[in-house]
Amino acid sequence: MTTKKPDPDSSPTDRPVIDPLTDSLTAFSDEDRVAAMDRFRVLQPHLEIGVPLTAVAEASGHSVRTLRRWAAEYREAGLAGLVRRRRFDAGRRKLHADLAQQIEALAVQRPRLSAASIQRRIAAAAKAEGHPVPSYATVRRVMGALDPAMLCLVHEGPTAYRDRFELIHRHRAERPNAVWQADHTQLDLLILDANGKPARPLLTIVQDDYSRAVAGYCVFLGAPSALQTALALRQAIWRKTDPDWRVCGIPETLYTDHGSDFPSQHLEQVAAELRIELVFSAVARPQGRGKIERIFGTVNTELLPELPGHLTEGKTRRPPALSLSDLDQALGHFLVGTHNVRRHSEIGMTPNAAWRGDGWLPNLPESVEALDLLLLTVAKSRLVRRDGIHFQGLRYMDPTLAAFVSEHVTIRYDPRDMAEIRVFYRNRFLCRAVSPDHAGRSISLKDIQQARAARRRALRQEIKGRTGSVTDHLPDADQGQKPRPPAKSKLLLYKEDRRT
Numbered sequence: 001m002t003t004k005k006p007d008p009d010s011s012p013t014d015r016p017v018i019d020p021l022t023d024s025l026t027a028f029s030d031e032d033r034v035a036a037m038d039r040f041r042v043l044q045p046h047l048e049i050g051v052p053l054t055a056v057a058e059a060s061g062h063s064v065r066t067l068r069r070w071a072a073e074y075r076e077a078g079l080a081g082l083v084r085r086r087r088f089d090a091g092r093r094k095l096h097a098d099l100a101q102q103i104e105a106l107a108v109q110r111p112r113l114s115a116a117s118i119q120r121r122i123a124a125a126a127k128a129e130g131h132p133v134p135s136y137a138t139v140r141r142v143m144g145a146l147d148p149a150m151l152c153l154v155h156e157g158p159t160a161y162r163d164r165f166e167l168i169h170r171h172r173a174e175r176p177n178a179v180w181q182a183d184h185t186q187l188d189l190l191i192l193d194a195n196g197k198p199a200r201p202l203l204t205i206v207q208d209d210y211s212r213a214v215a216g217y218c219v220f221l222g223a224p225s226a227l228q229t230a231l232a233l234r235q236a237i238w239r240k241t242d243p244d245w246r247v248c249g250i251p252e253t254l255y256t257d258h259g260s261d262f263p264s265q266h267l268e269q270v271a272a273e274l275r276i277e278l279v280f281s282a283v284a285r286p287q288g289r290g291k292i293e294r295i296f297g298t299v300n301t302e303l304l305p306e307l308p309g310h311l312t313e314g315k316t317r318r319p320p321a322l323s324l325s326d327l328d329q330a331l332g333h334f335l336v337g338t339h340n341v342r343r344h345s346e347i348g349m350t351p352n353a354a355w356r357g358d359g360w361l362p363n364l365p366e367s368v369e370a371l372d373l374l375l376l377t378v379a380k381s382r383l384v385r386r387d388g389i390h391f392q393g394l395r396y397m398d399p400t401l402a403a404f405v406s407e408h409v410t411i412r413y414d415p416r417d418m419a420e421i422r423v424f425y426r427n428r429f430l431c432r433a434v435s436p437d438h439a440g441r442s443i444s445l446k447d448i449q450q451a452r453a454a455r456r457r458a459l460r461q462e463i464k465g466r467t468g469s470v471t472d473h474l475p476d477a478d479q480g481q482k483p484r485p486p487a488k489s490k491l492l493l494y495k496e497d498r499r500t
Contacts, residue, residue, distance in 0.1 A: 036082040179209035180251040185296040190309040190320040206236040213351035249362025369429040396433035
């Protein structure tokens with residue numbers, strides 16, 4: 001006689017109550033359906049070729065009584081009848097209701113109490129009330145059944161609750177140039193400033209919401225300002241010299257955060273003149289800027305690790321070696337040559353292709369001069385000399401200036417390209433004056449500052465060398481010479497160097 005192993009499926013509390021009209025296999029989980037198929041395979045020889053249930057029981061190890069019940073349930077409800085139903089009391093607590101309520105009340109107290117602390121308090125309350133003392137696992141199970149959103153709101157505050165549990169609306173503009181986003185971020189990178197010292201740059205990006213294409217960018221040192229925003233907008237709005245970078249035009253809406261440089265009077269005036277609607281995101285609500293934050297994350301994870309000076313947990317594996325102009329060039333190659341031409345997973349095409357669409361004409365300003373007069377806030381007053389305009393150690397010349405010698409004019413310039421300046425007289429555009437020494441190439445203000453700093457260092461070294469060679473041949477003070485004045489302090493030398 002074969003000994004049957006205990007059959008867990010024969011428990012009377014497991015017998016399902018089957019309603020053929022409402023029970024459907026799709027209402028059960030994948031795990032339940034797999035278990036039902038396992039039962040069907042056991043019954044399959046009996047159902048299809050009439051093998052006696054006694055033989056099936058002998059081969060499968062299940063009792064004949066269980067197999068008869070399975071067969072009846074299958075004939076009544078099909079495969080859904082073979083799904084193992086849970087016990088009628090499954091999930092019901094055996095803990096006294098008052099103790100369960102006390103555990104839940106302690107779990108939502110502020111400050112947060114540990115499960116061990118709650119268990120100790122509940123144990124004392126249970127003994128006082130004459131109830132069985134719940135175990136630590138029971139207390140943890142009651143606490144785990146509470147709504148995580150409620151616990152987050154109680155213990156971490158509304159900001160954490162909003163960022164983790166509130167629904168967000170993923171909006172996409174209906175067409176190119178309908179909505180642009182602009183934002184700043186500090187890069188995980190160290191570069192060399194004009195004095196050759198490590199500095200951490202910031203990046204401004206202007207992005208088209210519909211296509212995800214980068215329309216303009218600006219990398220800089222120092223705090224974000226209206227100037228950096230204006231430079232990025234100017235590049236974004238006007239036509240590019242790169243034929244592969246066609247994103248341009250005046251957007252209908254500019255979406256920015258509440259940084260100090262964005263809600264400025266200058267930007268509001270620019271928006272009013274160009275008929276751009278300014279929209280600011282809610283304070284401390286970064287969810288609305290997720291698309292542009294994704295670009296920042298891509299730059300920080302894909303481009304910067306390949307550059308010297310990359311910061312990982314506040315440390316660099318390779319010392320900084322790039323200048324600001326080097327970083328500007330590297331960012332341009334990545335944003336224009338990689339991001340804009342790479343297939344975007346959310347829109348299913350490249351940003352460039354999405355922006356071009358079926359072909360359309362963007363709305364552009366009347367001229368780049370009008371755009372510069374409106375956007376570029378770097379304005380200086382200069383006197384037109386007989387040999388041109390002198391600025392930042394460079395000389396700028398244009399034949400138009402012949403009629404304005406000895407007149408004061410206003411110059412506007414792009415700090416990223418000092419090879420030319422734009423000259424205005426009484427708010428009227430005159431000309432573009434070019435530096436003859438740098439015609440045909442761009443030179444940034446940072447390049448000029450770096451060159452001047454290097455020149456000062458070379459001159460100081462030469463002065464130090466010459467002074468040392470002279471003093472070696474001078475007679476001592478005790479031979480009738482006047483004593484030398486005391487050496488100047490480092491602070492005084494620093495101030496004199498700053499003045500020069």
